[in-house]
Amino acid sequence: MTYCCGILVREGLVMIADTRTNAGLDNISTFRKLQLFEQPGRHVMMLAASGNLSVTQGAVNVLVEGLENSETGEVERLEEAKSMVQAAHLVGRAIRRSLELMGDAVKQAGVSFDVALLFGGQIGAAPPRLFMVYTAGNAIECTPDTPYLQIGEHKYGKPILDRAITYETDIYDALKIGLISMDSTIRSNLSVGLPIDIALLRRDALKTEVAARIGANDTYFRDLRERWSAALRAAHIAIPPPPYRDRQ
Template identity: 55%
Template structure:
């Protein structure tokens, strides 16, 4: 299991993922689920992946190396697509391609074809965008009504984002909220684990995305965890007692 979240804001993009991958209680590994496709001066595209590791790696290899258009014979990759919408479409095509090759074999082995992606970024001259790609090869786009998307074990972190995230949220506040959302998930599900990979991208600045690996005992993440726990404890203590409980 994993937890990945992407926030599409007026100021830019925040993307955060854990790194835990497991194939049973005694086989736990660490793989980065944040993948960046950057061409200086032209584009910054980031992908978060969840689900079957072999499937996600196959999809990522295809979109990195390129898929061949059967009609034109041309090869298209994430470094050549003209729009972010087409970037999401290319990832979707790669998912369907991998399913066509491996889906039946996986089914015979009793393995689910389980994979999903968050695709976010900007191509110079185009709009900032964030998409969620499903295992069926279809996708949706984040909008002003839904400023964040999640994949993996999302239920523990979602209530925090639902209450606080709007398109107008600043990149700084969104980063803090993403980390709080991740902390809630880490506390409630052992299949999500450290370290974390974070990307913060400011709209229109394709060469200035900030990436950060957050390891165990990271001072800032420890501060976020401590302050959030203290704030929650104070908040519930400050709420008046219900009258029907009496004194």
């Protein structure tokens, strides 16, 4: 399984992804799911992937090596996209191309080749944008009404995002709340696990401000987990006991 979330606030973009993959419960590995495409001063694009790993890795290879546009005959690469909308279209086409390259045999394999990707970033002076791209290549875009998107095991980590994130949230608070959301998911779903990759892009910086990996020994993340647990404990203890008795 996987859990990734992307948060788009006024100040910029945060992406968080776990690294646990599993082919059955008895075959668990660590794979990077968050890819950065960065050319400082020109663009920063971030891609987080969930679903069938052969499809998503294949799509990343297509994005790097280039994909022929059947209408123009040109070979298009992610690094050369002129806008985030064009780039998101290219990501969608790369997923389809990755599936094509596998040939027809995969259709008979009886496994799911579904994927979902979060794709965000900024190119030039246009504002940062964040998309979720589906297996069919179609995409939806994040808007200020709900300034985050999730892929993979999204339910455990959704309540804190719903309660705490708005478009006006400080970007480092957004990262912090994203890490709490990841912590809740890791606690409840064994197939989502450390280390986690994080990236933070400040609007108009055109250079990642944070690109880090958080492992089990990370002091800040350990402290965040302990503080969050202690605060939740204190929170429910502080609520008075229910008054219901012999009432119908």
